[in-house]
Amino acid sequence: MNIFQKSMLTVGAAFATTAPAIAQEAASMDERVNAAFAKATGPFVNFIFAPIPGTSFPWIVMWLVIAATIFTLYFAFVQLKYFGHAISLVKGDYSDPNDAGEVSHFQALATALSGTVGLGNIAGVAVAVGIGGPGATFWMILAGLLGMASKFTECTLGVKYRNEYEDGTVSGGPMYYISKGFKERNLPGGGFLAALFSVFCILGALGGGNMFQANQAHAQISGIVGDYPGWITGIIFAIVVFMVIVGGVKSIARVTEKVVPFMGVLYVAAALIIILMNFDKIGWAFGQIFAGAFTGLGVAGGMVGALIQGFKRAAFSNEAGVGSAAIAHSAVRTKEPITEGFVSLLEPFIDTVVICTMTALVITISGQLMIDPATGNYILDGGSIATVGGTSGVALTSAAFASAFSWFPYILAIAVILFAFSTMISWSYYGLKAWTYLFGEGQTSELIFKVIFCIFIVIGAAASLGPVIDFSDAAIFAMAVVNITGLYFLMSIVKQELISYRTRLQSGEIKKFHN
C-alpha cells in the first residue's frame, strides 16, 4: 500500500469513526453550500442554456457549432490542409536556432493541453455518454474536428495582439485581441466586449477551471476511501493550490507539470489496451456510436439529446472558441503569429478526437451502460442511462476501466487528482489575467483573486455534481459568446495572415531550419 493510499485511508478512517452528530453536521454543511450555490447561479445557468424557441435545442450549443463550421469554411478546412505543417512546427523544423531558450511551439501546446486535458476527458465524456448514449461520441468527434478551426482563429489572434512588456513578460488572450483588434479596425465596443469577456473568464476559472475539478476529484477520492464530507477535500486542495499560486511554491507546480503528461500517456495506453483486449467488440461499439448518433437508441431526447451532449462536452473539454487557449498560447516566441494558430489546432484533435473517444469507447465496450435485450435500446433511469453500479461522471469511467483492470481506479484517482490540480493551476492563471485586465496589476489585486479562487475550491468540492457542472458549463460557454463575437469581426485579419504565410511558404521565403 503506497503512501497516498495509506494517508487517504487514514483520512477516511478518521472521519468514519467521528461522532455521528459531527458527521451529520458536516453533511448538512455540504447540503447548505449546495442549496445556496444552486440558488445563486440558477438564473445565469437558465439564460445560457435556454432552448431556441419552439425546440429543445440550447441556443448556446448552436452558437458554438455554427461558429466552428463558419471558421472551417472561411479558412477552407485549415485543420485538414495544415495538419502536417502543424506537426512540423511542433517538431521545431521551422524554429530559428537563435531563438533557443524561448518558449517553443511544443511548450506552448503542452501548457495549453495541460489546462484542457483532464477531467473533461474522463468525467465529462462519462456525463455525455451517460446521458446522450454512445451516439454522443460521434457528435463529440465532429465538434472536435470543427473546433480545430475555432482554436486556430483565436490562437493566431492571441499571439498577434498580445502585450509585450518592457521587462520581457507577455500577456495575451481575447481581452487583448478584442480591444486592440477592434481599435485597429475602427470598430466600436471593443473595450466593453473585452471587459465582458474578462468577467466571464473569471467565472469560468472559478467554475470549470476550479469547482468542477474539485468536485470530481472529491468524487474519485471518496469512491475509494468511502464517503466523507466534500469540504474536507476542498480545504486540502485549497491549501496546496494556495501554496503554489500565493506562496510561490513552484516545485509543486513543476512536479505536477512533469507528471501530468505521463499520466495522460498512461491513461491513453490503458484505454488502448482495454480496447485491444476487446477487439471483437470494437465494430459493435462503433456501430452503437453511429446508430446512437442518428437515432439516440432510446436516450432522452433521441438524436438531438445525443447531439447536444456530444457538442456540450466536446466544447467543455477542448475549450475551442472559449478563448482560454489563446491566453496560454500567446507566450510562444515566433515571428509569425499564424504558426501558433496551426499548432493550436492540434489541441482539440488530441483532446477530443483522440482522448475523449478513447474514454467513450472504453465505457461503451465495458458494458456499464444497461441495454434492454428486447429492444436493443438503452434503459433509462431518470434523465440518464441506467448503469451497472448506478454510477455517473468520473465514477462511471472508473467502473468501466475497473471492469478490465481491478486496480485501475487507484491509478485513475491519482490521475484525476493530478489532472484536477494542473487544470486548477492553469485556470488560476487564465482567471488572474482576466482579473488584472479589469482591475490592474498589483500584489493586493492579484492576492484578492487568488484567495477567492481558493475559496471556490472548497465550495466546488462540497456542492453536488448537478449545480456545479451547470454553472461550470454556463460560465465557460458565456466566455464563448463574447469571444466568438470578437472572432467574427477579426477573422478577416487571420485570413490575411494565412494568405501571406501561405504565399511565403510556397515561394520558399519561409524555410525549414531543420529537416
Next chain:
Amino acid sequence: MSAKLVIGLDGQGSGDRALAYAKRLAKLIGTCDLIIVYVIEWSPYSFQTAEENAQRHKRRDEEIATANDRIMEPALASLKADGFNARGIVRHGDVADTLNAICVEERAEQLVVSRSSEGGFAKRIFGSSTANLVMSASVPVTVVG
C-alpha cells in the same frame, strides 16, 4: 585565413583546464582565433506552467546576462590580456548538439572540451555531454582530463 578553435566552457574548474590547454595549442599553431562557448542546458520539449511561459523571455535574457557576467567576460578578459584573438558565444540548447552546431557554423578546426563534470545517476541514464559529443561531433575533439 587563421585557424579557429572552439572551446566549450562549463562554468567550473574543468572548463578552465580546457581553456588553458586551448591557449597552449593556439600558441603552437600560431595565428589562431579562439571561440569560447557556454551552453545553457535547455530543451524545447520540457513542460512548463503558463506563468513560466509568460516570463520565459525575461528569464532567458537573465540567464544569458548571468552567463556573460560570470563566465564569458572573465574568460574573454583573460584571453585578451594574454594577447589572443577571442570572442564568446552563449546559447541555449543541448550541450553536445549546440557545441557541434557552432563548430560547423564557424568552420572550426577543432573543439576543445574538458572531461565531463557530470556524474552519478544522470550520467548512467543519459550519458555525459562529452561522451555524446565525442561520438557525434563533426570536427576533431580534444578532451582535456
